[in-house]
Amino acid sequence: MIDSPILPEELDALPAVLEQAGIEGGAVGRRPASRAPRHFQSRLSGLLATHGDWDHLLGRVAFPEASLGCAQSTSQRLLGAPGEAQRELRAFDEEYYLQRQPLMLGQLQELPVPGRLAIGPHELELHPAAGHTCDGMAIWIPWARVLVAGDYLSAIEIPFFGEGRGTLNAYQATLQRLRPLVQTAAYVVPGHGPALNGERALALLEEDLAYLSSLAEHGADAQLPAARRTASQRRLHSENLSALSSAPG
Ligand SMILES: [Zn+2]
Structure with missing residues (x-):
């Protein structure tokens, strides 16, 4: 589990x-x-x-x-x-x-991550996934072509790192690292929100990268992903902003 x-x-x-x-x-x-x-x-x-x-x-x-x-x-x-x-x-x-x-x-x-974990006759692939937090992994299940993404690629939550947790750069790097897996995935199962087919997850990944570059460039004026502009997502957006303004450099 x-x-x-x-x-x-x-x-x-x-x-x-x-x-x-x-x-x-x-x-x-x-x-x-x-x-x-x-x-x-x-x-x-x-x-x-x-x-x-x-x-x-x-x-x-x-x-x-x-x-x-x-x-x-x-x-x-x-x-x-x-x-x-x-x-x-x-x-x-x-x-x-x-x-x-x-x-x-x-x-x-x-x-150890990156690494592999034997499960019965199969092996899970463990991929580093920092950014949302300072730690973590995404799990690729090769025989099912399923990616268990942790708190990435959620259809209901914007990319969130927040102060003292993760960083924007690490978040971007994780999404880039996950892209080839998402491209071959039948399904992506995020930590929050519904499971997504590979095509939908790939569209979401590009949407999330667009939000992150817009955040880096425009700060508070960054566009939130279209289907994720609720009050609670705006709150996460402002936590991302305070993380950016307190980050060294
Ligand atoms: Zn969570």
């Missing part, structure tokens, strides 16, 4: 969702004794997080025993800011009146 949903009910539902797909997950032991064990075609092999933002790190809430793999840059970021993900989750929960146990991240499995 890559990244995670965030609401307690969604996380509770995950083991059953996997079971319905014929995948044995973390539901063992929680299953009522009266129900005969199912025949599973495969087993959950582990969790991955594309980057260290709290809303991508909750997989262990659903599968406490699974290992959580992330880019070396992500584990370093998390070690360098202990308790940050927990604090941000708490702030989110307070805002939306949600109650749950404190988040325990536990041990992380550090993955």
Whole structure:
């Protein structure tokens, strides 16, 4: 499983969702004794997080025993800011009146990026993806031609780096690096918003690059991508601007 949903009910539902797909997950032991064990075609092999933002790190809430793999840059970021993900989750929960146990991240499995990760008979490709934050990776699933992009290529969120997080240059470089993958992808699955077919994702990638160059050139007057001009996207736009004005040089 890559990244995670965030609401307690969604996380509770995950083991059953996997079971319905014929995948044995973390539901063992929680299953009522009266129900005969199912025949599973495969087993959950582990969790991955594309980057260290709290809303991508909750997989262990659903599968406490699974290992959580992330880019070396992500584990370093998390070690360098202990308790940050927990604090941000708490702030989110307070805002939306949600109650749950404190988040325990536990041990992380550090993955070299760029690199490959064996999964059953296959291999995932891990590509560096800093820019939105200072850390992270995008995951290419070659046998399915699917790119799991983390917080890039979202149809509902503008490119966002924000102060103290990522940088405009790194964001542009990541999009350029992802372009050849997007060009051959059947689907791109972003962290927020719907999955996109390759053609739509490529159009979005060019739109995002256009926004970023317009931001570099025109600052506050930069044009936001046409379908993403909501109040909350304008707020992200102004956070990008303050990141630019406080960046050294
Ligand atoms: Zn996110």
